Amino acid sequence: MKSIVIQKPNALLIDERPLPVPGKGEVRVKITLAGICGSDSHIYRGHNPFAKYPRVIGHEFFGVIDALGEGVEENRLGQRVSVDPVISCGHCYPCSVGKPNVCTTLVVLGVHRDGGFSEYAVVPAKNAWHIPDTIPDKHAVMVEPFTIAANVTGHVQPTEQDVALIYGAGPMGLVTVQALKGVYKVKQVIVVDRIDERLEMAKRSGADWTFNNAEQSLQAALEEKGIKPTLIVDAACHPSILQEAITLASPGARIVLMGFSSDPSQIVQQGITGKELSIFSSRLNANKFPVVIDWLEKGLIDPDKLITHSFDYHHVTDAIELFEKDQRQCCKVLLTFGQ
Numbered sequence: 001m002k003s004i005v006i007q008k009p010n011a012l013l014i015d016e017r018p019l020p021v022p023g024k025g026e027v028r029v030k031i032t033l034a035g036i037c038g039s040d041s042h043i044y045r046g047h048n049p050f051a052k053y054p055r056v057i058g059h060e061f062f063g064v065i066d067a068l069g070e071g072v073e074e075n076r077l078g079q080r081v082s083v084d085p086v087i088s089c090g091h092c093y094p095c096s097v098g099k100p101n102v103c104t105t106l107v108v109l110g111v112h113r114d115g116g117f118s119e120y121a122v123v124p125a126k127n128a129w130h131i132p133d134t135i136p137d138k139h140a141v142m143v144e145p146f147t148i149a150a151n152v153t154g155h156v157q158p159t160e161q162d163v164a165l166i167y168g169a170g171p172m173g174l175v176t177v178q179a180l181k182g183v184y185k186v187k188q189v190i191v192v193d194r195i196d197e198r199l200e201m202a203k204r205s206g207a208d209w210t211f212n213n214a215e216q217s218l219q220a221a222l223e224e225k226g227i228k229p230t231l232i233v234d235a236a237c238h239p240s241i242l243q244e245a246i247t248l249a250s251p252g253a254r255i256v257l258m259g260f261s262s263d264p265s266q267i268v269q270q271g272i273t274g275k276e277l278s279i280f281s282s283r284l285n286a287n288k289f290p291v292v293i294d295w296l297e298k299g300l301i302d303p304d305k306l307i308t309h310s311f312d313y314h315h316v317t318d319a320i321e322l323f324e325k326d327q328r329q330c331c332k333v334l335l336t337f338g339q
């Protein structure tokens with residue numbers, strides 16, 4: 001089989017590898033579609049501290065089960081599946097409190113173990129989630145990015161009265177907007193970014209109001225309108241954003257962080273305690289595949305609004321370069337396998 005391998009930073013190869021055989025409790029997935037994410041590009045460029053090389057990247061993938069390991073139910077053969085990249089032990093402290101996404105021996109497919117940019121991948125059977133026939137392939141491959149939004153919103157339980165502010169109109173900001181509007185029916189969702197084209201995408205995903213903060217102050221604009229956000233999600237992830245969010249937030253508001261910056265954020269304690277703000281963080285997803293599959297079945301979210309490009313996997317280098325360079329036109333870029 002062919003696999004997309006990052007041999008070392010900046011060295012990508014479409015390599016011939018032996019067809020993997022599923023072990024006990026595993027299935028083999030013949031991959032149809034995969035999505036490119038910022039973290040794939042970070043591993044390619046050598047900017048992911050967790051990555052070990054060589055690595056088959058890709059953690060957003062969909063396909064059909066074509067072989068079963070020992071102990072896996074026969075009826076799984078031929079199933080259409082989306083694969084949860086989070087592999088956890090099931091018994092450590094975080095696993096025992098419903099946070100397998102921060103398992104003490106966490107393994108993420110495509111980061112710590114070979115992933116889905118490949119013609120085939122072997123994965124634990126319980127990570128391969130059956131996709132109902134009513135959900136098309138192109139939507140099924142988008143389950144993983146939406147699980148990030150399911151995880152974020154799961155922490156804060158948005159309500160219709162919320163006034164939400166989302167920093168960043170990249171793929172992560174946009175999945176969050178769709179969840180807030182489509183699933184939770186939040187009254188007002190405001191999106192801030194520095195790129196007008198991305199703010200247009202945010203409007204298409206349901207944002208009620210967008211603001212470009214490249215040259216103008218968000219704080220002044222919100223004050224003028226008398227808006228105090230009750231829920232703030234940082235999907236732009238610059239360390240300076242936390243203090244701004246604390247300043248802008250309504251008393252009693254929730255703030256969710258998604259970033260992995262290693263630079264410090266300067267914050268004033270009084271700003272948090274004085275308004276009794278709740279600050280959450282969200283990493284990957286904790287058992288959110290069935291949640292998002294349900295959203296898709298009910299038509300509450302629309303992945304088509306995020307998919308801007310699709311490439312045959314042989315052109316993966318072009319696909320990643322476009323994804324990296326053209327933030328104005330690109331949101332989700334898909335790779336097709338065997339089509």
Ligand code: NAI
Binds near residue numbers: 148194235
């Ligand atoms: P992206 O880079 O495509 O989008 C970020 C957006 O934020 C860009 O449109 C950029 O113009 C905007 N931005 C940057 N600084 C800003 C500022 N000061 N104010 C307003 N907008 C600003 O990235 P993507 O894929 O949407 O991911 C967003 C972040 O989420 C990344 O930092 C990524 O590492 C993180 N992430 C976290 C996950 C988690 O589970 N916690 C999962 C996936 C991504």
Ligand code: MN
Binds near residue numbers: 039059144
């Ligand atoms: Mn992703």
Ligand code: ZN
Binds near residue numbers: 089090092094095
């Ligand atoms: Zn664990």
